[in-house]
Amino acid sequence: MSFDYDLFVIGGGSGGVRAARVAAAGGAKVALAEEDRYGGTCVIRGCVPKKLMVFASEYAGMVEDAQAYGWDIQAGDFNWGSFKVKLHAELDRLEGIYRNLLKNNGVETFDQRAKMADAHTVELADGSKKTAKHILLAMGGRPVWPDMPGAELGISSNEIFHLETLPKDMLIIGGGYIACEFAGIMNGLGVKTTQYYRGAQVLRGFDDEARGLVAEEMCQRGVDLHCGTNILEMRKEGDKIWVKATNGDERLFDQVMFATGRAPNTDDMGLEALGVELGRKGEIVVDEYSQTGVPSIYAIGDVTDRVNLTPVAIREGMAFVETVFKGNPTPVDHDLIPTAIFTQPEMGTVGLGEEEARELEPIEVYATSFKPMQQSFAGRAERVLMKLIVSQASRKVLGCHIVAPGAGEMIQLAGIAVKMGATKEDFDRTVAVHPTMSEELVTMKEPVRTA
Known part of the structure; x- marks a missing residue:
């Protein structure tokens, strides 16, 4: 039977884009659908803007250090408005690069949501259907919102890059690397930052001594960190958000950010009906070659919830192309990832x-x-x-x-x-x-x- 494409990729993040362009460069006929912006979590609402914010937040300390080294310089105020304009211009530039990489390699793109219709067919949001010999699922993940009264008043890591103004004080809920990174960023930018984490120590899963030192230094630098603490409810009070915590505290904040985990984007994708197995968190279950139980369907990146890191998704995309298009079965090596x-x-x-x-x-x-x-x-x-x-x-x-x-x-x-x-x-x-x-x-x- 003949197909419209050799490969159809759903998801225009780092993993999906890499797989699509490398397969296309090797002569395959490839299409890709993305419902949001190209570049995915990492480029648009993750590692890249986050790292730029980290850089911005570190300059306050540099001024003090410079004075200690004999420089006669004074710190002014941080201007969120001018930084934000430059930040978003940079993200636009990077998205343009991702789009061009696909175009220049001959990948056809659809700027709309896609879901599975059958083992070889993708249905786009406009109702059109496309067939492909192989389908690669690379939809990534999204922040999880807690189920509690007033949760809709908070923001997630997606929205933090779009704040109109910097809050004067902020509560960050969570103890993983996203929560801890943003606590450091906001604190460095001059926001009075409080962090609640329900566990005994932040950065669970990392070496105890190392995470202990990170937590200690965060507190030294002014982050008001409370472990063993969660929140029970939130409500609007004037311009602020009233928060009640499990330790009995009732406090007001300008902004509350949830960094309480991420979930794979597998909802309403038509996967279960096809026999694609999903795990407990909704992740797509794959073998060492990123293949699902349906032979024509593969999945890479955060949607598989293996090791949720950009360079890993890219590696998985490359291994997929080697396996499927270059006749060189390549398992993904998830061991010893720095x-x-x-x-x-x-x-x-x-x-x-x-x-x-x-x-x-x-x-x-x-x-x-x-x-x-x-x-x-x-x-x-x-x-x-x-x-x-x-x-x-x-x-x-x-x-x-x-x-x-x-x-x-x-x-x-x-x-x-x-x-x-x-x-x-x-x-x-x-x-x-x-x-x-x-x-x-x-x-x-x-x-x-x-x-």
Whole structure:
């Protein structure tokens, strides 16, 4: 039977766009449908605008540091209006690049919602139907809204980039990396920032010592962080939002942001009727080649809820093209993925945390925490952490954790070594680059503890 396309991709985020353009560049006839803006969560309402806001929020501290270093400069006020205009111009530019990448590779695009009609047919919002030999689902995810009275008064990470004005005070609810990153951003921009998290410590799933230091430093920098605290109800009170918390507090805020998790965009996609299996959170269940139980249908990225990171979605898209269009079956490797969390201080991590590693085998822990030269000279008491988790048996470095300015840049390079299977002795044999913070990774001689 003949199809309209070799491949139809639903979703114009990083993963979908990469798969579509690489397949098309290889000669396949490809179409892609996207109901919102091209670039997806990462480019339009995630990593890119978030990182630009992180940069903006760090300048207040730089002025104080500069004064300590002898510069006669004064900080003015932060102008959200002028920053926002530039921010959105940059996102428009990036969306244009994504659209051009598709166009230049001959991918036909439909700017509307698409859902599945059968194993080889996609139905667009205008009612038209398109057939394809292969269909790739890359719809991504969305912020989850809590079920409680007054929840509609809050915003999510989607809306934070579109605020008309910066609030004077703000409550952020959640303890994951999105909540913690925005707490740092808003605090740095001069917003009085409160954060509630129902768990015992923020950044669950990361190394305990590293997340403990991040939380401590966030508080030092002025974030009013309350763990073991959730909210019960919200209501409008004049121009403000009244919030009642589980710890008995009743407070007023200009703005409340929920960062309480994300869910895959699989609602009303016609998937269950076709026999595409969905997991407990609505994620699409796939095998190691990103294939669903329906042979013609594949899924990549956040909609599969495997490892929800942009570079992973791109990797999955590339592996899909190798498998399906290049006759080279390529499973996706989700092991030892380095990641950065742009909290303030920043955190970079690859491999196992101390607690996870201890459950698996006997380990040695090498760690050092100190005040870095640049901040300490400026009279700031901020601490950084360098930490290695080492297997006693194989001597391999099982995990590397960095909490420090520039941790994201450092972990990218440490990640190569860890992925290659470097041992503690490989680290030890490497000469230190002095004076740097990261030299501590190769100069730690004695374990601080074994487990």
